[in-house]
Every structure is written in structure tokens, then in C-alpha cells.
Amino acid sequence: MIVAERKPIEEIRAMVKDFKKVLTVGCGTCVAVCLAGGEKEVGVLNSELKIARRMEGDPIETGAMTVERQCDMEFLEELDGVVDEYDALISMACGAGIQFLAERFPEIPVFPAVNTSFIGVNREVGWYEEKCRACGTCVLGMTAGICPVTMCAKGLFNGPCGGTNKGSCEINSDQPCAWYKIHERLAKQNRLANILEICPANDWRNQTPRTIVQPGYQERLTALGIK
Amino acid sequence: MKSGSNLEKILRAGHFAFTGELGPPRGSNVEAVREKAKPLVGNVDAVNITDNQTAMVRMSSWAASLIAIEEGLEPNYQMVCRDRNRLAMQADILGASALGIRNMLCLSGDHQQFGDHPQSKGVFDIDSTQLIGTVKKMRDEAKFLGGADIDGPPKLFIGGAANPFAEPHEWRVHRLAKKVAAGVDFVQTQCIFNMERMRTWVKEAVDMGLTEKVYILAGVTPMKSIGMARYMQLKVPGMDVPNEIIKRLQGVDKKKVADEGIKIACEQIEEFKEMKGVAGVHLMAIEWEHKVPEIAERANVLPRPVV
Ligand code: SF4
Ligand code: SF4
Numbered sequence: 028m029i030v031a032e033r034k035p036i037e038e039i040r041a042m043v044k045d046f047k048k049v050l051t052v053g054c055g056t057c058v059a060v061c062l063a064g065g066e067k068e069v070g071v072l073n074s075e076l077k078i079a080r081r082m083e084g085d086p087i088e089t090g091a092m093t094v095e096r097q098c099d100m101e102f103l104e105e106l107d108g109v110v111d112e113y114d115a116l117i118s119m120a121c122g123a124g125i126q127f128l129a130e131r132f133p134e135i136p137v138f139p140a141v142n143t144s145f146i147g148v149n150r151e152v153g154w155y156e157e158k159c160r161a162c163g164t165c166v167l168g169m170t171a172g173i174c175p176v177t178m179c180a181k182g183l184f185n186g187p188c189g190g191t192n193k194g195s196c197e198i199n200s201d202q203p204c205a206w207y208k209i210h211e212r213l214a215k216q217n218r219l220a221n222i223l224e225i226c227p228a229n230d231w232r233n234q235t236p237r238t239i240v241q242p243g244y245q246e247r248l249t250a251l252g253i254k
Numbered sequence: 255m256k257s258g259s260n261l262e263k264i265l266r267a268g269h270f271a272f273t274g275e276l277g278p279p280r281g282s283n284v285e286a287v288r289e290k291a292k293p294l295v296g297n298v299d300a301v302n303i304t305d306n307q308t309a310m311v312r313m314s315s316w317a318a319s320l321i322a323i324e325e326g327l328e329p330n331y332q333m334v335c336r337d338r339n340r341l342a343m344q345a346d347i348l349g350a351s352a353l354g355i356r357n358m359l360c361l362s363g364d365h366q367q368f369g370d371h372p373q374s375k376g377v378f379d380i381d382s383t384q385l386i387g388t389v390k391k392m393r394d395e396a397k398f399l400g401g402a403d404i405d406g407p408p409k410l411f412i413g414g415a416a417n418p419f420a421e422p423h424e425w426r427v428h429r430l431a432k433k434v435a436a437g438v439d440f441v442q443t444q445c446i447f448n449m450e451r452m453r454t455w456v457k458e459a460v461d462m463g464l465t466e467k468v469y470i471l472a473g474v475t476p477m478k479s480i481g482m483a484r485y486m487q488l489k490v491p492g493m494d495v496p497n498e499i500i501k502r503l504q505g506v507d508k509k510k511v512a513d514e515g516i517k518i519a520c521e522q523i524e525e526f527k528e529m530k531g532v533a534g535v536h537l538m539a540i541e542w543e544h545k546v547p548e549i550a551e552r553a554n555v556l557p558r559p560v561v
Contacts, residue, residue, distance in 0.1 A: 181378045
């Protein structure tokens with residue numbers, strides 16, 4: 028899932044300081060699961076904002092709505108009409124959701140309440156770990172399911188650097204060396220041959236805005252005259 | 255002859271190579287480079303010019319390499335993958351070759367977190383093995399990595415690094431094999447203190463037939479003090495400093511520690527001269543360039559052969 032972290036209240040306050048009535052829009056998917064921008068977090072943010080503004084002598088009125096997914100137009104439809112009553116929107120979705128919301132309502136300012144951090148996994152409640160940088164050319168098959176782009180501090184493709192230290196990464200002893208782990212797991216699976224061949228320079232396709240049309244849907248999109 | 259460099263000639267002629275190191279200054283102080291170069295002239299076959307060593311900004315490696323040439327040294331131009339993408343790298347490779355640089359060492363580089371710009375964006379567009387392959391492709395096929403033709407391919411003797419010590423040990427010789435497959439001509443190892451481990455690794459390389467395709471230069475660093483030895487043992491990633499080394503330094507009179515460090519280094523060099531699979535020594539006398547003549551003298555590697 029996409030993991031995000033809420034921005035500090037001061038930063039959010041500064042963004043909406045000129046507005047009297049804002050609607051905070053949560054998202055019910057990734058950011059809700061990682062406890063950054065779901066319904067509950069919308070409520071907390073609104074009360075923090077209200078208390079702070081009241082103490083400042085400049086009260087703010089807030090509204091709250093949490094849609095299923097901000098990255099899906101279908102769910103943004105529920106906001107049509109509602110947003111007109113507000114001066115600004117605060118979105119608690121990931122960067123993709125925030126941009127889609129802003130695209131749907133281009134007349135009204137939209138502010139991010141979270142920092143979208145990474146694609147990751149849930150280790151324990153409240154504890155998330157980055158796992159993928161969406162590089163666009165996945166090599167997990169070669170590396171025993173451990174991502175060298177994300178988990179190796181240098182994103183190396185051909186084995187450990189000289190700094191690897193008894194299984195830790197040179198950047199700090201708490202960080203496992205990705206290549207040590209890759210080696211360990213491949214050895215266990217008897218697949219070390221996987222990394223004996225040179226992996227060529229990567230194709231960094233995540234450097235331009237990307238779009239994907241899944242096979243089977245192209246015809247439909249062409250018929251609709253969209254793509 | 256792939257590059258015509260002095261280092262290549264020495265190694266091809268079967269001489270035991272002896273290389274040194276020069277860290278460029280943190281500024282545009284040309285005199286500082288010249289000062290460090292002087293004691294090296296005539297005492298080494300080539301000198302590594304480090305590239306933003308330990309992720310600290312320094313005078314660029316190619317620029318310091320050119321000053322070294324003016325001083326009568328042959329540079330081994332280092333390039334790390336941390337700071338440049340494949341366009342910048344290939345551009346610098348062409349420039350370096352055009353200006354007479356004939357050896358190049360391809361490295362991934364220390365992580366930027368260790369330097370004085372920890373906020374910087376590490377590039378690592380390609381890794382050290384891929385960089386070796388890139389230089390080889392440019393030199394031998396006159397092609398850029400992207401496939402286009404090069405008008406005047408670079409002439410370079412291609413170097414890489416090897417660490418015989420870091421775990422998993424099994425992987426260390428495989429990693430060397432990959433660099434050999436990528437086209438490396440010579441490798442210089444991490445500073446060696448654990449001779450036992452070094453012997454094993456070199457033997458593995460010999461057994462795999464790798465030493466017929468690559469010249470291995472053993473990395474030697476004289477310890478200046480007990481503090482330095484401890485620091486290297488505990489703090490420097492990838493270093494393997496056995497306790498015996500520390501004990502030996504502790505065993506001599508305080509004023510004699512540095513001398514004992516040099517003695518250990520010289521003993522190592524004597525052993526490497528005899529070790530099958532080792533083609534030379536790379537002396538990393540960190541900020542101790544002025545001691546190189548003395549070390550070279552005591553290690554009996556002088557005079558340097560002229561080829
Ligand atoms: S290789 Fe690329 S796509 Fe695969 S996990 Fe790593 S970053 Fe993600
Ligand atoms: S120590 Fe391992 S994880 Fe860290 S940069 Fe080197 S190879 Fe990558």
C-alpha cells in the first residue's frame with residue numbers, strides 16, 4: 028500500500044491561514060490503513076485546527092468527508108455540490124488522490140495534509156516499511172524477492188558493495204544489507220546462479236509520467252475516444 | 255596494449271606493480287596537489303586520484319589527475335557512481351582520455367550519508383560493475399552504453415575494487431568474477447590486515463582462473479597509531495582488522511608505533527611479492543604521502559622499473 032505521514036499541524040495551519048471555511052477530505056484506502064488520512068484522522072485534524080484557530084481569535088469552520096478512494100473519479104462524484112460551500116479543501120489522501128481531487132475541482136484551492144512517503148508494508152500496527160520504488164522494471168525474480176532498488180542504499184544491481192558489514196548495510200548497523208539478504212535467500216533456494224550473471228544497466232522508466240492501459244481495455248478506451 | 259599506460263606496461267611485462275594514492279584538496283589549492291605529488295614521483299607506477307572521497311566535496315578527480323600528470327605522475331583516475339548519471343560519466347570518460355589520462359578506477363562510492371552533504375541525492379544510475387562494462391564497451395567497441403558510435407574511443411586501462419573480507423565470503427570471489435566478466439583489467443583490494451582471509455580469497459581467484467584475466471593489486475595501509483587501528487576495526491565499514499594487529503602495535507614503545515605500522519606493511523608487501531595471483535601492491539598511505547619513499551625503500555620495491 029501507499030504509506031503516508033500526516034504533516035505537522037503548523038504546516039497545515041500556515042497553508043489554510045487565509046481561509047474561513049474548509050472541507051477536509053479523507054480517503055478510505057491506503058492512508059486510512061496506515062493511520063494517516065482516514066475518517067478518524069480527518070476528525071482529529073479538524074479539531075486540532077479549530078482549537079488552534081479559536082485560540083488565535085480567528086475561528087475556522089470545518090467540514091469532514093471521507094471517500095472510499097480519492098484516486099478514483101467515481102468516488103469523487105459524491106463531493107459534487109458539497110465543495111461549493113467551502114473556501115478551500117484539505118486532502119488527506121496520498122499525492123495521487125490529492126491531485127485527482129484538485130483536478131475534479133479546479134476552481135477551489137486544495138492543500139495536502141500528508142506527506143506521501145512510500146510504497147510499503149505493515150510490519151505491526153503503526154509500523155510501516157518501504158518495499159518498492161515503482162521503478163517500472165521489476166527484478167525481484169532475480170533477487171529472491173528482495174528489492175535492490177529500495178532495500179540497498181545504493182540501489183546496486185550486481186551484488187554487495189565493499190561497505191557491507193557482517194550482514195548490515197554500511198549506512199548503519201540496524202539496516203540489513205540487501206545484497207547479504209539476497210545472497211542468503213538465494214543460497215537457501217539453491218539459486219545463487221541467479222546473481223552470477225551481470226545485470227545490465229537498469230531502464231529507469233520512473234523518470235517520466237507514466238500511463239498504463241491494461242490489455243483488453245484498449246478497445247473500450249478507443250471506442251470512447253479517450254485514448 | 256589496451257591503453258598504453260605505464261601501469262599496463264609494468265603489469266604486462268610481469269613486474270610487481272606498486273601504486274599510490276593522492277586525495278585531492280577540499281578547494282582549488284593547486285599547490286596542495288603538487289606538494290602531495292612530489293614524494294610519489296619515481297616511487298610508484300601510478301597514483302589513484304580519489305573522487306569525492308568519503309562523500310566530501312573535493313577538487314574533481316580528473317582535474318587533480320591532470321595536475322598529477324604535470325608533476326610527472328601517472329594518474330589512476332577514480333570515478334564513483336554516486337555522483338553522476340551515465341551521461342555525465344561517459345562525457346567525463348571521453349574528456350579524461352582526450353587529455354591523456356590512461357587508467358581509470360570504477361567504484362560505486364561511499365554512501366552520500368557519510369559526507370558533508372548528507373541531504374544530496376545519490377545518483378547510482380549504474381553500479382560499479384556496469385560502469386566497468388560501459389568503459390569497456392566504449393574502448394573496445396567504440397560504442398556508448400546507449401549503442402551509438404563513438405568518434406574516437408577512449409584509451410583506458412580499466413580498474414575496479416575488490417573486498418576480500420566482507421561477508422558473505424562466498425560471494426566475494428563471485429563478485430570479482432563478475433567484474434572480470436564485465437571487462438576489468440586490474441583490481442585493487444580494500445586495505446588488507448587479515449592476511450589469512452586474503453590468502454584464501456586469492457587462492458579462490460587463482461583456482462577459478464580469474465588471475466589469468468585480471469591483475470590483482472593488494473591494498474596495503476600502514477597503521478599510524480593504535481587509535482587509527484581501533485577506528486578502522488570498529489568504525490570503517492567493510493574493514494577487517496584482526497586483534498593481533500592491535501596487540502602488535504600496543505606491544506611496542508609509544509614512540510615506535512608508527513614505525514611498527516610501517517614494518518607490518520613492509521612484511522605484507524614482502525609476502526605479496528611471493529603470493530601466486532598477486533600482481534602488485536596498492537599503497538594507501540592515507541594523508542601520509544610524504545612517507546611513501548621511506549615505505550617503498552623499506553619494502554624493497556625501488557627503483558621502479560622503466561618500461
Ligand atoms: S525492482 Fe522496481 S518494481 Fe520491483 S520492487 Fe524494486 S522498485 Fe519495485
Ligand atoms: S552495504 Fe549492502 S545494502 Fe548497503 S549499499 Fe552496500 S550493497 Fe547496498
